[in-house]
Amino acid sequence: MPGLRAGACINCFSARPFPKYQVLKAVKPRRESVIVCIHQVVSFRTAVSHASALIQLRGDTWFLQLLPGDGQNLVTEDVTVVEGDVATISCRVKNSDDSVIQLLNPNRQTIYFRDFRPLKDSRFQLVNFSNSELRVSLTNVSISDEGRYFCQLYTDPPQEIYTTITVLVPPRNLVIDIQKEIAVEGEEIELNCTAMASRPATTIRWFKGNKELTGKSEVEQWSDMYTVTSQLLLKVGREDDGVPVICLVDHPAVKDLQTQRYLEVMYKPQVRVSQNYPVQGLTREGEPLELTCAAFGKPQPTDMRWLRVDDEMPQHVVVSGSNLLISNLNKTDNGTYRCEASNAVGKSHADYMLFVYDTTATTEPAVHGTGVLLNASTEALPTVQISNASIALHPDSRAGEEGAIRSVDHAVVGGVVAVVVFAMLCLLIILGRYFARHKGTYFTHEAKGADDAADADTAIINAEGGQNNSEEKKEYFI
Numbered sequence: 309m310p311g312l313r314a315g316a317c318i319n320c321f322s323a324r325p326f327p328k329y330q331v332l333k334a335v336k337p338r339r340e341s342v343i344v345c346i347h348q349v350v351s352f353r354t355a356v357s358h359a360s361a362l363i364q365l366r367g368d369t370w371f372l373q374l375l376p377g378d379g380q381n382l383v384t385e386d387v388t389v390v391e392g393d394v395a396t397i398s399c400r401v402k403n404s405d406d407s408v409i410q411l412l413n414p415n416r417q418t419i420y421f422r423d424f425r426p427l428k429d430s431r432f433q434l435v436n437f438s439n440s441e442l443r444v445s446l447t448n449v450s451i452s453d454e455g456r457y458f459c460q461l462y463t464d465p466p467q468e469i470y471t472t473i474t475v476l477v478p479p480r481n482l483v484i485d486i487q488k489e490i491a492v493e494g495e496e497i498e499l500n501c502t503a504m505a506s507r508p509a510t511t512i513r514w515f516k517g518n519k520e521l522t523g524k525s526e527v528e529q530w531s532d533m534y535t536v537t538s539q540l541l542l543k544v545g546r547e548d549d550g551v552p553v554i555c556l557v558d559h560p561a562v563k564d565l566q567t568q569r570y571l572e573v574m575y576k577p578q579v580r581v582s583q584n585y586p587v588q589g590l591t592r593e594g595e596p597l598e599l600t601c602a603a604f605g606k607p608q609p610t611d612m613r614w615l616r617v618d619d620e621m622p623q624h625v626v627v628s629g630s631n632l633l634i635s636n637l638n639k640t641d642n643g644t645y646r647c648e649a650s651n652a653v654g655k656s657h658a659d660y661m662l663f664v665y666d667t668t669a670t671t672e673p674a675v676h677g678t679g680v681l682l683n684a685s686t687e688a689l690p691t692v693q694i695s696n697a698s699i700a701l702h703p704d705s706r707a708g709e710e711g712a713i714r715s716v717d718h719a720v721v722g723g724v725v726a727v728v729v730f731a732m733l734c735l736l737i738i739l740g741r742y743f744a745r746h747k748g749t750y751f752t753h754e755a756k757g758a759d760d761a762a763d764a765d766t767a768i769i770n771a772e773g774g775q776n777n778s779e780e781k782k783e784y785f786i
Contacts, residue, residue, distance in 0.1 A: 380405060382461050384471040390561045391477045395446045396435065399459030404440040408462035411444055414455030420444055451475050451507070451532060476561035477533065479503035479510055484555050484569045491544050492653060493575040499540045501555035501567070509534035511558040516542070517551050546575035549606060576654030577605035581647050583660075584631075590665045591637060599632040599660055601647035609649040617644040617659065637664045 381402045389395040399409055410421045419427045423437040436443040446453060454475045461467040487498040501523070503510040509529075514521040523538040542553070548571045556566040584598040591597055603609045614627045622641055626633040634641055641664055648657040 380407060380461060380463060380467070382459050382467050382469045384459050384469055386472045386474070388474045388476065388560075389449050391449060391451065391475050393449055395449050395453070395473055397444050397446065397457055397471055397473075399442045401440045401461060406439050409442040410460050410462070411442055412458040412460065414457065416458065419457075446473075449473070449475055451477065475507070476559075477505065477507035478559055478561035479506040479536075479557055479565065481505075482555065482557060482565060482567045484553070484567055486569055490572045490574060493544060493546045493573055496541055496543045499542060499553060499569070500537060501540070502535065502537045503557055503559075504535050505530075505533045506536070506559060506561070507533055508560075510536045512536055512538035513556045513558065514538065514540050515554040515556060516548070544571060544573045546573060546606070549573040549575070574606050574653050577603040577609040577649040577651055577656045579603045579647055579649050579656045579658040581645075581658045581660045590669055591662060592665050592669060593638055593667050595637055597632075597634045597637055597641075597662070599645065599647075601630045601632070601649070601658070603630075603647070603649035603656070605649070605651045605653065605656075607651050607653075609651045611651075612647065612649045615646050615648065617646050619643055639664050 383400045383402060384398060387395050387397060397411060399411055401407070401409060408422055411419045413419055413427070417427055419425065419429075419432050420434060420437075420442060422442070423434055425432060425434065431447045433445050433447070434443075435445050442459070454473055456470040456472050458468055458470045481502070481504045483502050485500045485502070488495070491497050499514075501512055501514070503512060509527050512523065512525055514523045521540060521542070523540040525536055525538040528535045528537075538555070540553075542548075550570060550572075552568045552570050554566055554568040559565065580602045582600050582602065584600055585596060601612060601614070603612055612630055614632050615621060621627075622634070624634065624636065625641075626635070630647075632645060632647075642662060645660045645662060646657050647660075648655060650656075
């Protein structure tokens with residue numbers, strides 16, 4: 309065949325869908341005839357969409373690539389919608405020349421052809437139709453409506469693009485389960501928050517009041533739906549009583565979805581002793597003293613009593629409920645007075661140390677009304693678990709210059725006694741070492757040879773080390 313006819317080349321490009329590349333083959337082609345064919349094709353495409361062409365000759369084969377120009381172009385966007393809401397699909401045409409637009413569903417069934425709806429689904433409604441746009445709404449969207457929807461433009465060849473509908477499903481139920489409805493301070497409790505049947509999977513966050521906590525989440529998938537459960541382990545104290553624990557869901561289909569539970573924590577009493585009279589100054593002989601014991605806990609303390617530590621309560625002391633009254637103080641009242649309170653969780657107490665001054669004492673205490681807690685403690689009941697001991701501040705009636713002087717005297721006496729004891733110990737050690745060093749047995753040669761002597765004179769004369777050998781006398785120390 310000497311060349312290619314232009315008509316045959318045009319028919320080759322009439323196939324649908326139009327390929328991006330066309331291959332032109334000829335036996336011994338003539339460049340002129342092929343260029344004519346390309347020119348005819350470009351002219352044909354230009355009449356439709358003003359496309360341009362790129363041609364290449366590779367051996368005996370011509371390659372043609374049609375490039376998009378400023379002709380008609382379809383435009384659409386993906387749609388994300390919450391289940392049950394309305395989705396809007398828009399097929400728009402740039403540089404429209406009144407070509408026909410149609411919309412197809414994921415099964416490639418025609419939903420709208422221009423402004424006509426062949427598909428018998430009343431949920432699809434025409435929102436807008438013109439030469440440049442076909443806009444359709446889909447009401448009451450469900451999971452089954454997800455997929456690709458196709459916009460087609462009837463040109464030659466036709467153009468087609470697709471838009472994807474994504475359906476979001478918010479959690480259907482959000483529930484907090486708590487391990488123990490009523491906890492005791494110091495216990496660790498478990499809370500679980502479950503978000504059911506969502507798509508995509510939710511993210512669960514925990515808050516205690518305004519403070520965010522960290523939980524552990526597990527995700528289960530059922531078909532196209534997800535169930536998320538988050539576990540929180542929380543050690544509670546008395547400060548957590550009445551505080552809300554919040555389970556908050558992060559999900560693109562819903563905002564501010566949360567649920568909460570209020571913590572109920574039981575704790576042992578907190579006890580505090582206050583001095584009502586005298587309000588300020590020293591506690592002197594002949595004056596009254598009034599103390600008040602305040603205790604609160606959960607449950608509220610049911611048993612409260614006053615006692616004197618390490619001694620019996622004076623007979624003239626009047627105890628009325630939480631109050632202790634001594635109408636006429638004297639030196640025998642000195643001591644520590646304790647207020648004890650208990651409830652179902654445990655027992656606590658607070659101490660008040662009383663020191664009665666002479667009526668002539670005028671020195672004011674350094675601190676009025678408050679002092680350091682004395683022997684504060686808490687005690688748990690056998691059947692209930694409790695946590696750390698409570699701490700409070702309680703008054704001490706002994707203060708001022710007199711107490712400071714007495715403390716200095718005791719320190720001086722103690723120092724002197726310590727020095728004396730130390731000196732005596734050193735002396736004993738020195739004497740012991742001296743006597744141990746000079747203790748032993750001594751041997752001499754003065755009586756050597758005297759055993760066989762007939763009498764004392766002969767023994768003295770014959771003895772080694774006698775008068776004649778006095779200069780050779782030796783002495784050994786062992």
